Amino acid sequence: MRVDPDKRRKDIAQVTIDLVAREGLAAATFRRIAAEGGWSTASITNYFVDKQDLLVWTFQVLSVEGERRFEEALDISENDPVPALLTMAPWCPANVRRWKAYLAFWDAAVRDPELAALLADSTSVGMDLLERLVSRSLRAGADARVAVELLNATIQGVALQMLVDHRGWSEAKIRAILLESHKSAIGRFAAASSM
Template sequence: MRVDPDKRRKDIAQVTIDLVAREGLAAATFRRIAAEGGWSTASITNYFVDKQDLLVWTFQLLSEEGERRFEEAMAASAKDPVPALLTMVPWCPANVRRWKAYLAFWDAAVRDPELASLLANSTSVGMDLLDRLVRRSWPDASDTQPAVELLNATVQGIALQILVDQKQWSEVKIRNILLESHNGIVGRFAAP
């Protein structure tokens, strides 16, 4: 049976994300990924030249998943900003996994210019998504950048706090703080 190369690359990346989320980037060796995915090491080298190639592709997939989830949540809730903002914080197991993997990549990006560039691009896309969310509540805005930057910083700060102390952050608390943050920031900058 012929293997769909794109699907196999995505499957390998998903196993890599799981491993990185659990144990960090150092654990993401071809041997470990192959063992966890039930593949041979050679089958991974068939799709990725080296670990850097795999990590770059995996980070791009992780970012695209986050963007897609934000877009879907925003489309599904025309008036409420919270569902879209929830995609950006670790409030559920899927988001905890994503955030742990993101943090491992962010740590590596401090020392790796290629990953730093990918992270900067991903952050820029995230800021554009937040801009669209802010403009939905503040359609006549000429300059939303200060509000978007503050909302981004707030969401990331909340996310980090949730990750290190999940017991203090119920879903209700997270939803309320995201809504208050969004409305307060937009209200502050939208006020004449």
């Protein structure tokens, strides 16, 4: 049976994300990924030149997955910002997995210019998505960047706290914090822009 190359590359990326989320980037060897996925090592080298090539692809898949989930939530809940914001917080197993993998990539990006550039691009896309969300609550033509930066900083800070110590972070508490952060960011921006 012929293997669809695009599907196989995506499957390899998903296995890599799982492994990186559990054990970090060092664990993401071709041999380990092949064993986790039930493939031969040769089937991995058929699609990726080296580990860097695999990691770049995996980060791109991870980013696109996050963007897609945010956009879907944004489209479904037009008047409620919380569902879209929840896609950016580690409140459920899928998001914890994504956040743990992201953190491993962020750590590597400090020393790897190629990963740093990918991370910067991904962050820029995330900020644009947040701007779409925030702009719904602002007057037409308003520059929402300050509100977006405040909201992004809050989400990242809360996410890091949740990953380190998840106790005390109920879904209700997370929802309340995200909603209040959205309102606060909008309110501070409105106050600052009226001066």
